[in-house]
Amino acid sequence: MEYSVADLIVSVLAEFGVKRVYGVPGDSINPLVEAIRKSPSVRFIQVRHEEGGALAASFEAKHTGTLAAALGTSGPGSVHLLNGLYNAKLEHAPVIALTGQVRSDTIGFDSPQEVDLLKLFDDVSIFNRQIINPASAQRMVTLACRTSLLGKGVSHLVLPVDVLRSKVEVNEKVQADLPHVEYVFDVKKAEEVINASSKPVILIGGGARGASHMLDEFAERIGAPIVYSLNGKGVLPETDPKVMGGLGLLGAKPSSIALGGADLLIMLGSSFPFTEFLPKGIPTIQVDIEPANLGKRMGVELSIVSTV
The missing domain is CATH 3.40.50.1220 (TPP-binding domain)
Known part of the structure; x- marks a missing residue:
């Protein structure tokens, strides 16, 4: 079945139990906001500032033990997420940050609102990737969710706006089951x-x-x-x-x-x-x-x- 990458991301988030995504709309992230609007199980919570959205996601993750999500558009919208994400990092809360980016063919040419988000988010994240090929989107989002839940920290995905709009065939089932970890020690x-x-x-x-x-x-x-x-x-x-x-x-x-x-x-x-x-x-x-x-x-x- 064919999906847009934005729709696919939301469906994977739903499989991992995400109920809400906090953030502020913006040009480069709007395809994802629209996909959330159409979702029957994931709600978009518009906040006044991206920092507040990231903090809200961190608090939800801490107090429920489930994966929470926040988003920001390219440039300043994504930069504003960082304070809230550091709260998640320091308190070991499973949060996934979804940041918009300029079109992939303009990255590296000092486009308006272009920021090196991978470098910027490197310290706060335990998983930090950019989706380049739409065909790998499902596996990349799945890995981000699993890493955040198992490592109890922040996963970050950079999402160029043209990639979000791209169509992709999906035939794989999302592997949302986490491995059971047993701790063995001598009491x-x-x-x-x-x-x-x-x-x-x-x-x-x-x-x-x-x-x-x-x-x-x-x-x-x-x-x-x-x-x-x-x-x-x-x-x-x-x-x-x-x-x-x-x-x-x-x-x-x-x-x-x-x-x-x-x-x-x-x-x-x-x-x-x-x-x-x-x-x-x-x-x-x-x-x-x-x-x-x-x-x-x-x-x-x-x-x-x-x-x-």
């Missing part, structure tokens, strides 16, 4: 360290989202108060007597008191950056899905690569 060492402590404290970050019930049971079982980084706020209610509050420059006094008397720190889904607020000279267990975050800012006795 005996963690049990030994926890059982040897009498005053453990749990520090949670954004990686603890979605684990509220298990976290509550775990804290009750080992008799540990809970403090949180800014990204961990709201994982458990403030009314829970175990929750001491935030930690750091905007932290609460009960959190500092709890950590001051701790003999074990258990960090769950956080690579807390303000190490001056953490206790010194006590063992630390750190659990994080990203291996590079383990021991990133301080030494830890036990590192576990896993979801919380």
Whole structure:
């Protein structure tokens, strides 16, 4: 069946569960906006500024765990996305950024609103590509969506306006199923360290989202108060007597008191950056899905690569 590349992109986004695309229309991205208008399952949310659209996508992705999308037209429209996308990058939110570009035959000739978007978005993205050939569009968008969801970060696609309008035959099924990842580790060492402590404290970050019930049971079982980084706020209610509050420059006094008397720190889904607020000279267990975050800012006795 023949589709425009713009229609094809929207159909792939729908297969990956995207419900909304945030952005501002513009000449080079309008074929995609029109494709969204015709879609029965994906809505276009027009915002006042592209930065707000990218932030909205980041917040949606963080709080739902699903893929969210933002778009901008060529030149300044795409540049404006960056602040919001850095929020997604730093908070590990799966967001796909779709940026319009001038016609492919005019790229490199200093056309009006032409910006080197691949270079500009390189730092914020874990996937950063331009669709050049309409025949590869479905696979490219599929790979962008999968990378963003599996890597929990920003994928970016540059979309020249003539490519968006191009027609393409589609016979392949979108591979939207993600591989199931299992984390295998020996919990005996963690049990030994926890059982040897009498005053453990749990520090949670954004990686603890979605684990509220298990976290509550775990804290009750080992008799540990809970403090949180800014990204961990709201994982458990403030009314829970175990929750001491935030930690750091905007932290609460009960959190500092709890950590001051701790003999074990258990960090769950956080690579807390303000190490001056953490206790010194006590063992630390750190659990994080990203291996590079383990021991990133301080030494830890036990590192576990896993979801919380």
